[in-house]
Amino acid sequence: xxxxxxxxILSTPNSQFLIPNSILLLYTLQIADNALIIGHxxxxxxxxxxxxxxxxxxxxxxxxxxxxARSLYQYAAEQFxxxxxxxxxxMFSSTTLQAKLTANENIDEDDLAxxxxxxxxxNVLLVEQNNKDWAYTVVRSFFYDAFNFFFYxxxxxxxxxxxxxxxxxxxxxxxYHLRWSSEWMIRLGDGTEESHQRMQDAVDYLxxxxxxxxxxxxTDKTAFASGIGADLAAIxxxxxxxxxxxxxxxxxxxxxxxxxxxxxxxxxxTEHLGYILAEMQFMxxxxxxxxx
Amino acid sequence: xxxxxxxxxxxxxxxxxxxxxxxxxxxxxxxxxxxxxISQHAHSEIVGMLPEGNWITRAPNLRRKAVLLAKVxxxxxHGLYLYSAAETLGSSRDEMMEQLHSGKAKYSxxxxxxxxxxxxxxxxxxxxxxxxxxxxxxxxxxxxGPYARAMVRVCKEESFHQRQGFEIMLTLSxxxxxxxxxxxxxxxxxxxxxxxxFGPPDDNSPNTEQSxxxxxKRISNDELRQRFIDVTVExxxxxxxxxxxxxxxxxxxxxxxxxxxxxxxxFWNVVKGNGPCNKERLEARKKAWEEGEWVxxxxxxxxxxxxxxxxxxxxxxx
Numbered sequence: 354x355x356x357x358x359x360x361x362i363l364s365t366p367n368s369q370f371l372i373p374n375s376i377l378l379l380y381t382l383q384i385a386d387n388a389l390i391i392g393h394x395x396x397x398x399x400x401x402x403x404x405x406x407x408x409x410x411x412x413x414x415x416x417x418x419x420x421x422a423r424s425l426y427q428y429a430a431e432q433f434x435x436x437x438x439x440x441x442x443x444m445f446s447s448t449t450l451q452a453k454l455t456a457n458e459n460i461d462e463d464d465l466a467x468x469x470x471x472x473x474x475x476n477v478l479l480v481e482q483n484n485k486d487w488a489y490t491v492v493r494s495f496f497y498d499a500f501n502f503f504f505y506x507x508x509x510x511x512x513x514x515x516x517x518x519x520x521x522x523x524x525x526x527x528x529y530h531l532r533w534s535s536e537w538m539i540r541l542g543d544g545t546e547e548s549h550q551r552m553q554d555a556v557d558y559l560x561x562x563x564x565x566x567x568x569x570x571x572t573d574k575t576a577f578a579s580g581i582g583a584d585l586a587a588i589x590x591x592x593x594x595x596x597x598x599x600x601x602x603x604x605x606x607x608x609x610x611x612x613x614x615x616x617x618x619x620x621x622x623t624e625h626l627g628y629i630l631a632e633m634q635f636m637x638x639x640x641x642x643x644x645x
Numbered sequence: 646x647x648x649x650x651x652x653x654x655x656x657x658x659x660x661x662x663x664x665x666x667x668x669x670x671x672x673x674x675x676x677x678x679x680x681x682x683i684s685q686h687a688h689s690e691i692v693g694m695l696p697e698g699n700w701i702t703r704a705p706n707l708r709r710k711a712v713l714l715a716k717v718x719x720x721x722x723h724g725l726y727l728y729s730a731a732e733t734l735g736s737s738r739d740e741m742m743e744q745l746h747s748g749k750a751k752y753s754x755x756x757x758x759x760x761x762x763x764x765x766x767x768x769x770x771x772x773x774x775x776x777x778x779x780x781x782x783x784x785x786x787x788x789x790g791p792y793a794r795a796m797v798r799v800c801k802e803e804s805f806h807q808r809q810g811f812e813i814m815l816t817l818s819x820x821x822x823x824x825x826x827x828x829x830x831x832x833x834x835x836x837x838x839x840x841x842x843f844g845p846p847d848d849n850s851p852n853t854e855q856s857x858x859x860x861x862k863r864i865s866n867d868e869l870r871q872r873f874i875d876v877t878v879e880x881x882x883x884x885x886x887x888x889x890x891x892x893x894x895x896x897x898x899x900x901x902x903x904x905x906x907x908x909x910x911x912f913w914n915v916v917k918g919n920g921p922c923n924k925e926r927l928e929a930r931k932k933a934w935e936e937g938e939w940v941x942x943x944x945x946x947x948x949x950x951x952x953x954x955x956x957x958x959x960x961x962x963x
Contacts, residue, residue: 392700396710399717400698401929403937404723404736404944405691412718416711423707463706487940542944543950551939636705636763644820645705645763645813 372579374627375440377513378432379475382465384504385425385620386476387456389466391497392418393629394484403487410533414494417526424519426462434459445473449641469635471626475572478617479562481625488541488551492559495534495599500566503591507583516581535599542603553605564613567592572618659860664790666735670963675859676850676921678787680734681750684741688752690720691747692926696760697769705763708888712809713766719802726795732957733791746931754912755838757920764824764831770810772832772839772877778803779873780843783863792861811880818884825885832881833889839877840904841912849909874902 395415402408433441441454450468453460460468479497484490505527508520541548567589569577577581600607616622636645651670658665665671665785701717704710728738744750755773760766778880781803784796817828844850844866854861881888892905917922 396701396714399701399714400694401933403933403940405721409718409721409725412714412721416714419707419711419714423711426707460745468708486936541940541943544947545939547939548943632702635703640823643824644816645709
């Protein structure tokens, strides 16, 4: 991306502040990809849940995440379409997406979800981890929901009015998600011996994927410095406090601080993402350029 | 009241179209028939989540993904209303699940067919939900109150599903060659199974007569089937698709479409468990149930612990 085009004020009405266009876009995608991928994972439970009522609840939550992803992708597409042509070509390496750009077409929410390759996805590693069982699913959601709650709370004050509006709408949903997953943490942590063990295993296994959410990469730093993004250091403290309170109430043991996995936000993923995308993107890749 | 006068009172209510409610006296066979029908219907809703659930992670765009998720979720909700209605007749959900898993209880055979392409999401909505609506609208007036009320809610959502299924088919049939092929292929595979959804022909439907007397059922299988065919053939024309029946033609004299012979041998085989997906569907349901057992146990154990703790606290306070 060349320096001149990078530091322009975006022409879109919501971004009347100085931030490199590409960074705003990357930041939007980080949030959007988290929502899409965790929603996808939770949606895998639909029809297979342990209790019919929870099948419905999990699907509701998956729908909320998907709705958030869509709002954010629509915003991201709007930003992308406003970029200068040469910057667009450098943004994503997918040949299918590049073919669209060569044909001078605008892109939309679906192009971002279905035509980007794995290394252009910016979700944290936590959300792509597989469902395994209800315990892993609950713990993964809980870690993420706790982060999301503080993250969207911070985004309410974003200098970007689109972010602030999305945060306001999403926060209602995320507040419910956090209540739901916290209740399941406690119920299963303090349920039977078996459920307790399964939950502890899941907490221990997923723990190393939690650090990434509150560790700022360059995109996070720039977004925060410009008044658009959230302060991840502050969220880190709030997150840990909330998580240890719930883990404690669940009579589970808090994992010791240890090495944390990183890379998702910068496009370096676990093996899981490839399979998610192979499945999710199949139709758009097999039958390109069609209306569905 | 003697049994005779109870029976008289019941018959009179049915005749006057006053709904029978859970606490009312009812003949044992009425209760059994209803329980069988409602639980079968509930099972159909949750087994029916599987063929469509099969495409949630592969839906072609975000809007379709959201609509499909919401649709499959509606089916879980329908299952819930219906299990609740069946529970008012004295069976527990665990008992009903056990009967589903053991093969004792049936569910709609249509869900033993595979969903092979995205177009099946259109065909299922259009044909399967379309046939379900034909079957279910008269059930909104069934003599048993909780069933009738559950069906009112179910039918409202089903008609939305049917429209969105048709809309998927319309998009495909207005699309490229390969999309049209997807749509026609789905119609070819779902047409006959949908027609069979109305059950065996009237002269071979053992339960129909009694069910009609009890006003659980209002319209016979063959009459509903004919209505469905008449409506659906016209809809296929709008889509520019051809139902796979060379004998299908308009009959001026009857004012209905004539149609070809139904393969009842296939129908009974699928009912008996020989359909393409019977084993898979049952296996998926059993797996969900068995793997969920520790979750249900833990939830129960936790709520017991909590109420014990609360009791202790209130005992101390007193």
